[in-house]
Amino acid sequence: MSSRPIYLDYNATTPIDRQVAEAMTPYLYEEFGNPSSPHPYGVTASRAVELARRQVSGLLGCRSAELVFTSGGTESNNMAIKGVAAACKKDVHFITSAIEHPAVLEPCEYQGSLGHRVTILPVDSYGRVDPAEVEKAITAEMTLVSIMHANNEVGTIQPIAEIATVAHKLGALVHTDAAQSVGKIPVRVDDLGVDLLTLAGHKLYAPKGVGALYIRDRVRLSKFMHGASHERNRRAGTENVAGIVGLGKAAAIAGRELSDTPGTASHLRRMRDRLWDGLSARLAELLLNGHPDERLPNTLSVGFRGIKADDLLYELWDQVAVSAGAACHSEGVTISAVLQAMAVPPEYAMGTLRFSTGRFTSAQEIERAIDAVVAAVNCAERTG
Amino acid sequence: MSSRPIYLDYNATTPIDRQVAEAMTPYLYEEFGNPSSPHPYGVTASRAVELARRQVSGLLGCRSAELVFTSGGTESNNMAIKGVAAACKKDVHFITSAIEHPAVLEPCEYQGSLGHRVTILPVDSYGRVDPAEVEKAITAEMTLVSIMHANNEVGTIQPIAEIATVAHKLGALVHTDAAQSVGKIPVRVDDLGVDLLTLAGHKLYAPKGVGALYIRDRVRLSKFMHGASHERNRRAGTENVAGIVGLGKAAAIAGRELSDTPGTASHLRRMRDRLWDGLSARLAELLLNGHPDERLPNTLSVGFRGIKADDLLYELWDQVAVSAGAACHSEGVTISAVLQAMAVPPEYAMGTLRFSTGRFTSAQEIERAIDAVVAAVNCAERTG
Numbered sequence: 001m002s003s004r005p006i007y008l009d010y011n012a013t014t015p016i017d018r019q020v021a022e023a024m025t026p027y028l029y030e031e032f033g034n035p036s037s038p039h040p041y042g043v044t045a046s047r048a049v050e051l052a053r054r055q056v057s058g059l060l061g062c063r064s065a066e067l068v069f070t071s072g073g074t075e076s077n078n079m080a081i082k083g084v085a086a087a088c089k090k091d092v093h094f095i096t097s098a099i100e101h102p103a104v105l106e107p108c109e110y111q112g113s114l115g116h117r118v119t120i121l122p123v124d125s126y127g128r129v130d131p132a133e134v135e136k137a138i139t140a141e142m143t144l145v146s147i148m149h150a151n152n153e154v155g156t157i158q159p160i161a162e163i164a165t166v167a168h169k170l171g172a173l174v175h176t177d178a179a180q181s182v183g184k185i186p187v188r189v190d191d192l193g194v195d196l197l198t199l200a201g202h203k204l205y206a207p208k209g210v211g212a213l214y215i216r217d218r219v220r221l222s223k224f225m226h227g228a229s230h231e232r233n234r235r236a237g238t239e240n241v242a243g244i245v246g247l248g249k250a251a252a253i254a255g256r257e258l259s260d261t262p263g264t265a266s267h268l269r270r271m272r273d274r275l276w277d278g279l280s281a282r283l284a285e286l287l288l289n290g291h292p293d294e295r296l297p298n299t300l301s302v303g304f305r306g307i308k309a310d311d312l313l314y315e316l317w318d319q320v321a322v323s324a325g326a327a328c329h330s331e332g333v334t335i336s337a338v339l340q341a342m343a344v345p346p347e348y349a350m351g352t353l354r355f356s357t358g359r360f361t362s363a364q365e366i367e368r369a370i371d372a373v374v375a376a377v378n379c380a381e382r383t384g
Numbered sequence: 385m386s387s388r389p390i391y392l393d394y395n396a397t398t399p400i401d402r403q404v405a406e407a408m409t410p411y412l413y414e415e416f417g418n419p420s421s422p423h424p425y426g427v428t429a430s431r432a433v434e435l436a437r438r439q440v441s442g443l444l445g446c447r448s449a450e451l452v453f454t455s456g457g458t459e460s461n462n463m464a465i466k467g468v469a470a471a472c473k474k475d476v477h478f479i480t481s482a483i484e485h486p487a488v489l490e491p492c493e494y495q496g497s498l499g500h501r502v503t504i505l506p507v508d509s510y511g512r513v514d515p516a517e518v519e520k521a522i523t524a525e526m527t528l529v530s531i532m533h534a535n536n537e538v539g540t541i542q543p544i545a546e547i548a549t550v551a552h553k554l555g556a557l558v559h560t561d562a563a564q565s566v567g568k569i570p571v572r573v574d575d576l577g578v579d580l581l582t583l584a585g586h587k588l589y590a591p592k593g594v595g596a597l598y599i600r601d602r603v604r605l606s607k608f609m610h611g612a613s614h615e616r617n618r619r620a621g622t623e624n625v626a627g628i629v630g631l632g633k634a635a636a637i638a639g640r641e642l643s644d645t646p647g648t649a650s651h652l653r654r655m656r657d658r659l660w661d662g663l664s665a666r667l668a669e670l671l672l673n674g675h676p677d678e679r680l681p682n683t684l685s686v687g688f689r690g691i692k693a694d695d696l697l698y699e700l701w702d703q704v705a706v707s708a709g710a711a712c713h714s715e716g717v718t719i720s721a722v723l724q725a726m727a728v729p730p731e732y733a734m735g736t737l738r739f740s741t742g743r744f745t746s747a748q749e750i751e752r753a754i755d756a757v758v759a760a761v762n763c764a765e766r767t768g
Contacts, residue, residue: 005424012426013418013622021412028405028591034397038697039705040389042396071455071593074611074621103611103620110610202622207412209455209593209624226494227458227487236487237458238397238586240593243627313422321423 010358017205023249027242052248061188073200086222098341127156143172154290155299164193206250210243268298278370303348315376325352394742401589436632445572457584463608470606482725511540527556538674539683548577590634594627652682662754687732699760709736
């Protein structure tokens, strides 16, 4: 990978951990059985799926029977949101936030188009939802509060445990999209107090196309995927055995690394903070987006005043792989909905890059990235 | 695999072709990019997905823009059936058959529970739907006819082109679940005349957890999976890149093998017919289920009179991997819905095994399987 750009876009997707790919390999070759089949090929596949379920439930601190494997975070979110409405058979109130991923906002808005009530809560300038706002928003209808655990763009961590406490006091259910937090910080369903939790494989060094939904025992949820009686009759469709095996292995590795001393978070934070220190020492007019402390240890969203993010991406193309917080097109610049909701000043928002570090980020990569970003910023034209 | 049972259950799932697994491998290691990312990692992944789309569209004879990748056949069926209803915003009439896979029947029945009309057509003793019955069933409402191309249990091939002709004459849309036929016989969307077609990777020597839905240009279909604007804003969720690459490669191989002389079908049929000849020469009181000619070349469903299928599975456990057409439990024997709909005499249905051959089935395996099945039948207790 030495001739390829330095990868600092772990929040978009992680590489698959080599141990994960190796765990999957038998299931791409000789262990090809359908877990539903009544013969040894099927039994081997079925046992592999159940081992993975125990591995993932170990990471989340839930019972394995409370986990359903899905095709990814988007399906898990769709299943949670649509499943609560379908099971309720009455009007449901969905309370969510302005900085959710489209995989939560769009299903909520779709429920709104069907006549359900949808409340989208604002966030403060750090991107935080106020639990008191959640409490005020809850109404007499059956209510599902769906607030993400950590934001994908700026890394801000929400006070989910407090939100769950106020929501449960008023009889609401709580779902959290934890796609970005699982594996970076400890995520235990009982600590968070949530009823439903979304997990995505490809943010956790497992492959794309696999995820899970945690469903607390007492939660009534209708099927999203109808068909045969897979996953204890909760989610139809032949199991993605190799992907599920990968997710299980990734969960086992994440659990081990989080409990190591120094653990995952320490490495992620050291790399990220070194990047920020280097950039802020050598460049003026920077804005750090997101909460200063309550933030994922790997995420650094930086606004470069008066510069177009696309110009920076262009300069960094073959050097550093990152994401932008704004996109240029023929009608002008569109600032991301997250930065807009946080009221980031437009002159910084339009020039925002998201850097996200990961398990394989090295100090040397960070030093090279600093040099490249400083050069790109110095080369870019400042407007205004 | 020499010490493992002979695998004659290709209709449950195929092994992944070694060339397919090898095509996927780079996407499990160094090519891990998210196709939505604006940097070289993302572009590489995106190009791989689009190559796969062209490979699959080449097999089906459609434009690549008419294909959406999904998590498998079940999702494709859910998307087709629920998507037509959601796009119509009025009552829809779903016409399907009694021998569909649960992944079609259950979504149709779910639409029925929401107030839509559902008609389940009978089949004849060969498992065929009569196009005249389809014509008679179509009503003035917006109608979706969903009839499988080939049945998974008995292999009977439906007259889809005729069904599409009568349905289109009356303004109905036509969906077919072609999970079992693609790769075994030529499946071209224009020859079939369908508007929507389901394909499942794991029946085509690609992995589990990936599939596709063909959507003819003029068809209005609402999203099933809401979220970000993947797949031209038709199906949200980060693409299962490795799985999609595998599906593309599998489609390319299937296209090549179908056009070879002698092609895939010839090998599958030779193996299957040798199995039938061997069994029927050495055993009495057999019934071949399904259509004698209009049948998948690899599928052999055989009823052994007066024997419990579970007893045969037990005997064959470590010798031959097959499926049963009936299952024993504490309350008695449940005969599969397909065999019931075909009115297979119960004394044969309860003792039905499904054998399905595949690309890797050898003549030697067939000879050994014949010996094992003959011994199992002779050892099993006949009732009645």
